Structure formats: C-alpha cells, structure tokens
Amino acid sequence: MKAIQFTGYGDISEKVIISEIQKPILNKDEVLIETRSVSVNPLDIKVIEGKLKAVRKFKLPATLGYDVSGIVVDKDKNVTDFNIGDEVFSKVNKQGTFTEFVVVHKDIISLKPKNVNFEEAASLPLVGLTAIQALKRGKLKEGDKVLVHAGSGGVGSFAIQYAKYKGAYVYTTTSTENVEWVKKLGADVVIDYKSQNYLDIVSNVDLVLDTLGNKFTEDAFKVIKTGGKVISLVGPIDKETASRMKLNFFVKLILAWRRRKITKHIRLKSAYYSLIFMRANAKQLNEIAELVESGIVKTNLDKVFTFNDALQALLYVKKGRTKGKVVINVKA
Structure with missing residues (x-):
C-alpha cells in the first residue's frame, strides 16, 4: 500500500516521498481502518524538520500523520x-496515518x-x-475571560x-x-495583529x-490577572511536566534554566503555567462528535489536496497562514 513518508530530517521538499509499504497487521484490541482522509498539522512540519528529535526517535523512512478518518474494515x-x-x-498516539490503511487501538477511536x-x-x-485539553488544564469556567492566539488556525x-x-468571554x-x-x-473581541497591538x-x-x-x-503574563493561568502548546517545559516525564536531574536543570524568565513571571503574578502534551482520548473525541453534530462547533477547511499532492499540502501548512485545516484525501 502507499504511504507518505519522510526519509530524513531537513528540508520538506527534499525529504518527503510516496512509498510502498506493507499493509499493517491487527494486534489485540485494534481495528483496521481504510483511510479516507487525513489532516496536516504543524506538528508534521516539526517532525520532518527535526525539531522533535529530542522527544522521539523515528526509524526512517517513517510515515507521517496523526489524524485519520475512514471505515472499519477489520477488527480484533x-x-x-x-x-x-x-x-x-x-488521533493516533504513534505517528503514521498518511497511508491507505491504519491500525488503531479501540480506546482512541470514535x-x-x-x-x-x-x-x-x-x-x-x-x-x-488539543483545545479541549488545554482549556480543561486551565480550568476554564463560565464567565472567564480568555485570550486565544491565532484564532484562524486549527487549534485557535x-x-x-x-x-x-x-x-467564556473570548479575545483572539x-x-x-x-x-x-x-x-x-x-x-467577542477580534484583534488584527497587523494594525493593532493586543x-x-x-x-x-x-x-x-x-x-x-x-x-x-x-507576554501572556502581562495580560493575565494576578493568579491567572497561561497554558502553552509551544512554550518551555514546566516543572510539573518535567517531573511527569521522569527526566534525569541534569535535563531538569537545563529545562529549569530555559524557563527561568517564565518562572520569574509566575512568581510576580502568582500565576499558573503549564505546557500541554496532548494525548489521544476517545471520551473527548465523543464529546467533539456531539458538539459538531449539535452545531455548536463547526469544521473549518482551508484546502483539500489529493494524495499525490501531499508535498504541496505540507509546504502550504509550513507557510503558517492557513484559515482552518488542511486535509489530504487518501481515497476520494
């Protein structure tokens, strides 16, 4: 079967290929999905460019992708x-959805x-x-005022x-x-960053x-109230997360040095800060499905690419100017 893979770390144009790989084999508690569509995320770009090498090692060539929609064709x-x-x-925990068939554990499907x-x-x-887990981590409640950066992006x-x-009352x-x-x-308040300073x-x-x-x-600490919260998708690793990752003393020391400015801001504002590492969660996927079916949340597609144009889809997302999500049709 065909798969979109990267052969090494570096320039996307040089490292992404379409390969022939073996069809996956079912293991205990898994289902086999015939892939219909996948979406491209900034995370895929970071993986190819080697920005996550310290977090996860890949056996190259490796198949890209974390999101998938399709039809169950076999199951354990x-x-x-x-x-x-x-x-x-x-959303799979182990990268590899940009292909014709994907095996996924039953506990992370909806x-x-x-x-x-x-x-x-x-x-x-x-x-x-990502959005749900970040806002839950921040204990968002009715009446809260929240600033969401990059409101036209997928997460935003x-x-x-x-x-x-x-x-909530939302600035973006x-x-x-x-x-x-x-x-x-x-x-509630939309700020044009090209002409306004948030x-x-x-x-x-x-x-x-x-x-x-x-x-x-x-700068997030400049706009929160005393005792406010900053939940980041891309900032320094906080002390609590570093402890959960069971890192050694020297790595923790390096991370503490890197977040020293953040630590100062936390103390000055009596604030809470956390970096989110999102995990697959079937219960929350079910919640997403319910929100979409009820019309509370609407999907936002920017562009849809064919499987053969996957490289162009990745390059388009790399520009950082998407309006909603970019999707690849694996099987139209």
Missing part, C-alpha cells in the same frame, strides 16, 4: 464497540460525526483534543468555539484578511491559550 475479536463498516475518526464528511472529520481530532478556531460554548488575534471570518466563530487591548484575563510561543509566552 476483543473489539465490541465497533463494527465492520463503521465510519470513524481518531464514530465520526454524522453530519460531516470524511474530509471534515479528519480535520477535527488533533486540534479539537476550535478553541474559540469551545470556550464560547463554556460561557488574527490577520486583517481573517478578522470577519473569526468574528463569525463567536469571538497588549494595548487585552488585560486582566483569567486565561491565555498560547499557541505561538517565544515572546508571546512571556
């Missing part, structure tokens, strides 16, 4: 919650929302789970809708061309969802 005898022919979607197609379903898992656009569903940032579109997602507009918020990193992570 222990799987009782899914049947052959079920239309499902998932029936896809009935009111969306495979392309739309594939756009949901990673960004939806889902987070806006989910935060509004939870009763986006570019000029996306302002009206992001307003329609429900954000630091002049946002203050005393309960929570910042940091999707940008670097200076934006530090």
